[in-house]
Amino acid sequence: AQSVTQLGSHVSVSEGALVLLRCNYSSSVPPYLFWYVQYPNQGLQLLLKYTSAATLVKGINGFEAEFKKSETSFHLTKPSAHMSDAAEYFCAVTGGYQKVTFGTGTKLQVIP
């Protein structure tokens, strides 16, 4: 069984400030973890993924995430928010099978 919890359905940051979106997971087997971004009226785009290699994963658009097994976390960060980062972000987990379980999403608002 697997699940993912995203803390905060809405997050607001000022332009240029640190972005931190939280994700905690539960998995009965070693997990693979993902962050996706969804812009309005579009499908999901893969930002980054953890597949048991390096624990610090770098993705597109300056985002990165760190896998912390002891904390069962996979938080998404970006040092400096841009207006174009405003979107909804989804954390997802799989135990190595095709079925991927998604979180409920966090909407990021960037304030000028």
Add this chain to the structure above:
Amino acid sequence: GAGVSQSPSNKVTEKGKDVELRCDPISGHTALYWYRQSLGQGLEFLIYFQGNSAPDKSGLPSDRFSAERTGGSVSTLTIQRTQQEDSAVYLCASSLVWHEQYFGPGTRLTVT
């Protein structure tokens, strides 16, 4: 190259009618997934295909939902006797490597 496409982009139907949603995956992608995204919810897994067969149908909400894939390519999700609770965005994704899913823009279904 072309991404995943879905049609129609929007569908409004009356309660009790049947609807068909179409997904055209990226050429050569062997796996295809259907998800449902309801307002304020994460993505709900419905079904996945490997080639033309569906090893995992566990997410289909009821027997009113069915899906097929032909020629290892196009897939159709059919909802019979639609209900208002079926209103959602239906997302399709395809993949060649199982942990890299590419999403289409979705079909927004509204049941009145």
